[in-house]
Amino acid sequence: MKKTIFFASFLGTVMLTACINNEDVAEANNKIEISGNHFIFTTEDFGAEMPTRAAVPLESVNTVDLGDGLQAEVTIGVDWSPQVRAVNPIADGHYTIYAVNSSGERVTGIDSKVSGTVTAGGFIKDPGTNLRLSPGTYTFVCYNDAVIDNGTNLIVNNGSDALVGTATENIHGEGWKVNFTMKHQGARVRYKLTSYTSASSGVAVQFTSTTSDQPISLTLNTKGVVETVNRGVLSGISTSFAATSEAVNSSYTLPYTTPLTDYNFLLPGVKGNKLKLTFTSGRVYGENLAGKSLTLAFADELARNGSYVVHVKLKKILYLYDDGTVGTFAERGTRRPIGVVVQDKLVGQDGVAMALTSRLSGKWSTRSGVQDNAIMGNDFVTVMNDMNGYKYTWDPSTSKDGVTVKAESSIYPAFYAAGHYHPNVPVTGKNVGKWFLPSMGQWRLAVETLYQMKVLSQLTDWGYPKADQDKRNRIDTIFKQAGGFSPMGHDYWSSNEYDLRNVGDMCFRKSKVQFDYYGYGKRINWGVLPFVHF
Structure with missing residues (x-):
């Protein structure tokens, strides 16, 4: 009888324990494991919302004097990388996912966050991380390792490609998926560098801001929405350029362009014209770039998910050498300079150089009140675009009588002197042509080269363009270091005829540069500075 009672008591205890354990299992099973096979990832492509080529390009160009005769033409614009689709598969990497409940509270505690590695679109979770949720509607937040999670907010800093994606899903039953579209929180910028006739090597730059009001970090709330833009001085972002191929001597102004660099990542709202590039190392044209800097002129703010490219073209005065090639003075080697290049030789375009050692002078003509050129002109813009100095000097069809070659006529001493100039x-160099008296358009090329300016953006009529007179010493150096004579302080004839008495001339005064037509007639002894095609 006692055995029967004991067995019944033991059986009841076992049954009670089993009931309790089943209740625990049922409670545990009420939560749903949010595992890798529930996640679908895509990534918004950079530049997906930026203008297409058919639209007006988002682009800015400015020219900066870097000193030592070095000029930088800087272009910043949309990076037109091929775009296959608006969204792409997520990039391989490490990601973390958590959930926010319908009350807007982040789910915390045990099994409240899962992290893992995405490979080829598949999510493999890290051991010991789990996300288990009761059935219901949640906002899921996914971010990569470029995002800082402090438990309350998400923080995004400059310098990294931060990705954040959100998705709202009702979790119950079968067949549901959490679809993340991962979005770049910043913009990306990459660079390329071009030099001419000269290779570059070891070039590196640092990106900083010129003001303290630039976005330096973003604070996102638990739902992945930006709440605060934190501002300060942008610093610590740098990039390096690969060396270009070795330069070769050529009569053409050959460009040497680096491959595009890796991307820098900047936050949206950074103002383009508040950014400065400082060279920290590198050599080009035989000179050290370290310490030289330039400010961008891009007035727009960088857009979230925007993609940009900065192209820096470094230019320096080039010389025409005795062998018909061009290059900088520092890289002349055994070559001897005979002219300053004012128009690059390109495919389909002759180069033009002005003489280094001319001290010639003469009358434009020995007569006055007579039309000498087949065409006279006084419209400033038309004359400034006239590039026919060689024809006026050597082609008889450009003379009024149709037969006179001015370079061979004693009536035209200035033309004769120019045509018979010898360095x-x-x-x-077999490609070096005959010297000639330059046209006003070719003088414009010379002024734009020497003064690093654009004449027709300032002048629409005869007069004085706004010339930086600090360039005077630089222009003196350009000629004198190469064994030449500086044009500064002298007046020179052009080959253009203004009217029966006057012709176009170029005045390199000590305090200004002037495009003029001489009012005292053609029979004045003025300077002759020959030009040549090559």
Whole structure:
């Protein structure tokens, strides 16, 4: 009888324990494991919402004097990388996912966050991380390792490609999926560098801001929405350029362009014209770039998910050498300079150079009150675009009588002097043509080269463009270091005829530069500075 009672008591205890354990299992099973096979990832492509090529390009160009005769033309615009689709598969990497409940509270505690590695679109969770939720509607937040999670907010800093994606889903039953579209929180910028006739190597730059009001970090709430833009001085972002191929001597102004760099990542709202690039190392044109800097002129703010490219074209005065090639003075080697290049030789375009060692002078004509050129002109813009100095000097069809070659006529001393000019060293380059009296358009090229300016953006009539007179010493150096004579302080004839008495001339005064037509007639002894095609 006692055994029967004991067995019944034991059986009841076992049954009670089993009931309690089943209740625990049922409670545990009421939560749903949010696992890798529930996640679908895509990534918004950079530049997906930016203008297309058919639209007006988002682009800015400015020219900066870097000193030592070095000029930088800087272009910043949309990076037109091929875009296959608006969204792409998520990039391989490490990601973390948590949930926010329908009350707007982040789910915390045990099994409230899962992290893992995405490979080829598949999510493999990290051991020991789980996300288990009771059935219901949640906002899921996914972010990559470029995002800082402090438990209350998400923080995004400059310098990294931060990705954040959100998705709202009702979790119950079967067949549901959490679809994340991962969005870039910043913009990306990459660079390329071009030099001419000269290779570059070891070039590196640092990106900083010129003001303290630039976005330096973003604070996102638990739902992944930006709440605060934190501002300060942008610093610590740098990039390096690969070396270009080795330069070769050529009569053409050959460009040497680096491959595009890796991307820098900047926050949206950074103002383009508040950004400065400082060279921290590198050599080009035989000179050290370290310490030189330039400010961008891009007035727009960088857009979230925007993609940009900065192209820096470094230019320096080029010389025409005795062998018909061009290059900088520092990289002349055994070549001897005979002219300053004022128009690059390109495919389909002759180069133009002005003489280094001319001290010639003469009358434009020995007569006055007579039309000498087949065409006279006084419209400033038309004359400034006239590039026919060679024809006026050597082609008889440009003379009024149709037969006179001015370079061979004693009636035109200035043309004769220009046409018979010889540099102070023998010329071996077969591509170097005959010297001529330049047209006003070719003088414009010279002024734009020497003064690093655009004449027709300032002048629409005869007069004085706004010329930086600090360039005077630089212009003196350009000629004198190469064994030439500076044009500063002298007046020179052009080959253009203004009217029966006057012709166009170029005045390099000590305090200004002037495009003029001489009012005292053609029979004045003025300077002759020959030009040449090559």
